[in-house]
């Protein structure tokens with residue numbers, strides 16, 4: 536039985552990467568539309584002042600501990616949290632095992648051309664992978680029926696949605712039943728990294744739990760978002776006392 540640890544009002548699953556992949560497999564086998572979220576510190580902090588996001592995360596079928604901040608928070612609260620399961624890494628693990636299991640992917644989101652580049656990269660890395668559709672993430676409400684019909688008719692097993700937080704979670708929650716895709720995952724900047732547009736932090740920085748600092752350095756427009764971290768630490772500390 537996987538424990539769920541409540542961090543700032545959001546229940547996060549205390550899973551390892553292996554368990555997260557197993558859970559996704561179960562959800563695909565079950566066949567009902569389900570949702571997976573990757574909770575990093577910023578998302579958990581956003582959920583404290585976005586009740587809709589909090590409700591959606593608590594209704595998700597799997598919430599993985601994305602980022603050192605989430606793992607730290609659980610442990611600080613005296614709970615078990617085996618390891619970090621970053622959204623990007625989860626996508627790579629799923630893509631790795633997908634050909635053997637005949638799982639099909641649909642990539643929705645990011646700027647025009649990026650999901651196609653991510654598709655090419657996946658096909659290069661994971662031999663035999665089936666990516667049955669792509670669609671960029673810049674659209675008007677009037678385009679949604681066509682996007683929904685494109686995703687639905689792809690009959691993918693896994694839908695990856697990269698629209699940023701909380702847009703991707705809200706969009707998925709609204710449409711997942713209509714889409715009829717077994718597993719949908721909000722994956723943030725994953726396609727940008729796969730396409731080579733945005734770099735992932737070097738391994739030593741990831742290990743030193745400094746990935747957030749690397750991202751802020753690379754995209755200065757994100758630097759303001761760094762303030763989320765001390766706020767997150769402060770709020771988690773208050774939750775404890």
Ligand code: UDP
Nearest residue numbers: 644645646672673697698699700723724727
């Ligand atoms: N994006 C999109 N449509 C939008 C807004 C954003 O497709 O209306 C994409 C954007 O191009 C990027 C991703 O969503 O590929 C968000 O990446 P980010 O690293 O900001 O993710 P977050 O940190 O919010 O998870």
